[in-house]
Amino acid sequence: MESPISKLKKGMKGKIARFTDEMMAGKLMCMGVLPGSLVKVIRKAPFHGGFYLKIDGYNMVLREQEAANIVLTMEGKK
Amino acid sequence: MTIALVGNPNSGKSSLFNQLTGLRQKTGNFPGVTVEKKSGKLKLPGGKTVKIIDLPGAYSLYPTSQDERIVLNVLTNPKDENYPDAIVYVADITNLEKHLLLLTQIRDLGIPCLLALNMSDIAEKQNMKVNEQKLAGFLKMPVISVSGRTGSKVAVLKEKMGELLGSPSVHKKPFYPFNEVEKKTGGRIQAALKIENPYRAKLIAHHYNKLPFLSENEKKEIANICEAEKFQNLRLQISETMQRFETFVPALRSAIQQKGSGPVFTDRIDAVLTHKTFAPLIFFVIMFFVFQAIYAWATYPMELIDGGFAMLGEWVRQTLPAGWFTDLLTDGVLAGLGGILIFIPQIAILFLLIGILEEVGYMSRAVYIFDKLMQQFGLNGRSVVALVSGGACAIPAIMSTRTIGNWKERLITIMVTPLISCSARIPVYAILIGLVVPDGTVMGIFNLQGLAFMGLYLLGIVAALLSAFVFKKILKSDEKSFLMMKMPTYRWPVWRNVWQNIYQKVMAFVVEAGRVIMVISVVLWVLASYGPATAMEEAERSALATAKAQSLNEAETADLMAARKIEASFAGHLGKAMEPAIKPLGFDWKIGIALLTSFAAREVFVGTMATIYSIGSTDEETSVRDKLAAARNPETGAKVYSAATAMSLLIFYVFAMQCMSTVAVVRRETGSWKWPAIQFFYMGLLAYLGSLLTYQLMS
Numbered sequence: 115m116e117s118p119i120s121k122l123k124k125g126m127k128g129k130i131a132r133f134t135d136e137m138m139a140g141k142l143m144c145m146g147v148l149p150g151s152l153v154k155v156i157r158k159a160p161f162h163g164g165f166y167l168k169i170d171g172y173n174m175v176l177r178e179q180e181a182a183n184i185v186l187t188m189e190g191k192k
Numbered sequence: 193m194t195i196a197l198v199g200n201p202n203s204g205k206s207s208l209f210n211q212l213t214g215l216r217q218k219t220g221n222f223p224g225v226t227v228e229k230k231s232g233k234l235k236l237p238g239g240k241t242v243k244i245i246d247l248p249g250a251y252s253l254y255p256t257s258q259d260e261r262i263v264l265n266v267l268t269n270p271k272d273e274n275y276p277d278a279i280v281y282v283a284d285i286t287n288l289e290k291h292l293l294l295l296t297q298i299r300d301l302g303i304p305c306l307l308a309l310n311m312s313d314i315a316e317k318q319n320m321k322v323n324e325q326k327l328a329g330f331l332k333m334p335v336i337s338v339s340g341r342t343g344s345k346v347a348v349l350k351e352k353m354g355e356l357l358g359s360p361s362v363h364k365k366p367f368y369p370f371n372e373v374e375k376k377t378g379g380r381i382q383a384a385l386k387i388e389n390p391y392r393a394k395l396i397a398h399h400y401n402k403l404p405f406l407s408e409n410e411k412k413e414i415a416n417i418c419e420a421e422k423f424q425n426l427r428l429q430i431s432e433t434m435q436r437f438e439t440f441v442p443a444l445r446s447a448i449q450q451k452g453s454g455p456v457f458t459d460r461i462d463a464v465l466t467h468k469t470f471a472p473l474i475f476f477v478i479m480f481f482v483f484q485a486i487y488a489w490a491t492y493p494m495e496l497i498d499g500g501f502a503m504l505g506e507w508v509r510q511t512l513p514a515g516w517f518t519d520l521l522t523d524g525v526l527a528g529l530g531g532i533l534i535f536i537p538q539i540a541i542l543f544l545l546i547g548i549l550e551e552v553g554y555m556s557r558a559v560y561i562f563d564k565l566m567q568q569f570g571l572n573g574r575s576v577v578a579l580v581s582g583g584a585c586a587i588p589a590i591m592s593t594r595t596i597g598n599w600k601e602r603l604i605t606i607m608v609t610p611l612i613s614c615s616a617r618i619p620v621y622a623i624l625i626g627l628v629v630p631d632g633t634v635m636g637i638f639n640l641q642g643l644a645f646m647g648l649y650l651l652g653i654v655a656a657l658l659s660a661f662v663f664k665k666i667l668k669s670d671e672k673s674f675l676m677m678k679m680p681t682y683r684w685p686v687w688r689n690v691w692q693n694i695y696q697k698v699m700a701f702v703v704e705a706g707r708v709i710m711v712i713s714v715v716l717w718v719l720a721s722y723g724p725a726t727a728m729e730e731a732e733r734s735a736l737a738t739a740k741a742q743s744l745n746e747a748e749t750a751d752l753m754a755a756r757k758i759e760a761s762f763a764g765h766l767g768k769a770m771e772p773a774i775k776p777l778g779f780d781w782k783i784g785i786a787l788l789t790s791f792a793a794r795e796v797f798v799g800t801m802a803t804i805y806s807i808g809s810t811d812e813e814t815s816v817r818d819k820l821a822a823a824r825n826p827e828t829g830a831k832v833y834s835a836a837t838a839m840s841l842l843i844f845y846v847f848a849m850q851c852m853s854t855v856a857v858v859r860r861e862t863g864s865w866k867w868p869a870i871q872f873f874y875m876g877l878l879a880y881l882g883s884l885l886t887y888q889l890m891s
């Protein structure tokens with residue numbers, strides 16, 4: 115099953131399948147967020163804010179519209 | 193010879209820079225932008241002294257922020273004054289996999305480079321080991337573990353830096369082999385601009401539009417080449433990045449002998465500190481303590497400085513012969529100097545506390561917590577720190593906005609921060625609230641005057657947020673705003689960094705803002721102590737006559753003289769000239785003078801009022817209040833300080849930009865007079881309209 119990170123709930127995880135925006139992809143990849151990286155949603159920010167993620171063991175925060183550009187493949191339920 | 197420190201944000205570059213240069217460093221700006229440039233001197237073991245530049249943190253040579261753009265501009269232009277002869281690449285040893293992209297790019301640029309694996313002390317604690325030799329063999333450059341925090345192996349690093357400068361640069365096989373399009377485009381650009389390094393040509397193909405060192409003709413030529421060769425900018429950037437990671441990640445993994453345990457401790461703390469519900473609460477509790485500390489700790493040194501300058505002024509007055517020069521020295525120069533130095537305790541304490549929070553890693557969390565909320569108003573998560581600090585003093589608050597990466601968001605933060613009621617407004621609020629708000633309680637517990645105080649603070653906060661919203665709509669920016677940020681692991685602060693930051697902030701204020709403040713205070717002094725000669729003499733004569741008629745004692749006579757003189761001075765004339773403009777607000781010329789002199793600093797209002805009402809020798813707030821309460825209009829006999837006037841004046845002080853120090857700091861931080869001027873006028877307009885509305889509705 116595939117889903118952009120922005121649609122995920124706390125605790126869900128998966129592997130990055132692709133990016134939907136090239137410019138965003140360029141920036142994320144420079145920071146070491148690559149296709150194949152493992153992502154887990156740790157929590158969401160107050161005031162309906164961004165996402166606190168664990169990516170390959172590092173902690174990283176993204177805005178919702180930034181997270182919307184990262185598509186994960188997730189195991190299990192279809 | 194110049195050596196640059198390059199590395200990702202959070203690589204501990206600044207700690208290492210401080211270790212290398214100590215106090216022999218200076219800060220400035222990169223040309224044309226307000227990104228801070230730190231440079232210093234280092235004496236190498238061989239005796240040679242080299243210049244060290246701390247380039248801003250960057251993830252790659254494909255910039256998405258102003259900081260990263262500077263790194264690209266410097267490293268692709270050998271004619272740049274900051275172009276390094278060698279580079280020390282600083283990487284966080286515990287996060288190596290994500291830190292090496294930029295290093296491989298720099299190596300392909302052919303600049304001599306060594307890799308400093310920073311934070312070796314933390315790696316040790318995490319039981320992590322890296323095979324330096326293996327890594328050095330793969331990267332084909334010296335690799336050395338250091339710690340910018342403890343200073344471990346910094347001496348070895350210095351030695352290696354010396355060797356690096358002495359070694360001839362050899363051509364190495366690039367990490368990233370070009371594809372056909374890149375080869376052809378790069379080759380043509382190399383030929384056109386006479387560039388030796390192929391990777392530099394490729395970067396120019398990617399970024400030529402925004403590179404400041406290319407001429408218009410060159411840009412056109414490159415544009416033609418790129419179009420002819422069908423150079424796909426973004427595609428090629430992504431494939432290059434992918435390939436670089438694919439090359440170095442496997443090699444790196446084989447060089448890491450023991451994998452660390454990871455930031456478990458940080459995760460536990462963040463479960464609380466970034467908790468969806470508790471996080472904002474915790475933030476405000478922390479800020480409350482910061483605020484309290486500023487009040488509690490700054491009061492005493494501020495009184496010392498204040499008292500010290502009063503004594504010094506008195507001493508000068510006693511020692512030197514009376515005359516205009518002594519007056520200028522005491523009431524102009526010394527008063528101005530005192531007015532500058534008085535802010536140092538607040539600036540130092542704020543940056544001590546903010547610096548600790550920054551060093552520990554909490555500030556990144558604050559950004560994450562408030563990002564969404566602040567975004568609605570065109571601000572940044574980091575703006576919340578400036579806005580809260582503005583409650584103590586706008587000056588350090590504005591200086592703290594340097595950490596906001598996006599220029600538009602930083603500018604808006606600077607523009608609205610002075611609307612937050614700072615500590616200098618307190619004496620003015622106290623006097624005027626005491627005049628009009630009865631000292632009673634409502635509903636048994638709420639003190640009325642306290643409520644009025646809170647109302648004024650809230651008014652300032654609301655005005656700041658709404659103004660920010662308006663600026664967000666007006667200001668245009670093509671710079672994209674990102675949150676996208678790694679959360680650093682929590683660490684014990686490095687005190688050396690904290691002290692150095694305080695020192696630099698204080699010096700920046702004293703030296704750069706101080707000059708402006710000095711000039712303005714001398715001008716204000718001239719305005720308040722000189723006037724048309726006949727008017728001044730007349731004032732003196734009439735004061736003496738009145739004193740004689742009422743048989744006043746010496747102090748009372750001096751007070752009366754001061755009152756009459758300021759009325760006859762240029763400031764008095766200005767106040768009277770202003771009267772028609774401020775009459776609709778309910779102000780008379782005396783308040784007009786006070787408004788003028790308050791520009792030196794808001795709390796001067798109290799002193800000026802004391803002088804005008806000839807009680808200069810008693811500086812007590814209560815006696816000023818009694819005097820004001822008793823003041824009546826000589827023609828109508830009505831009270832000057834009716835509730836309407838006092839409220840109107842309060843509103844004026846909430847909104848108006850009456851602080852030359854802030855003006856000076858805004859000029860420094862924005863690099864031009866344009867923004868402080870806009871700020872002065874929009875806040876003045878708010879103040880005028882707010883007061884007008886208040887007075888007209890209440891009277």
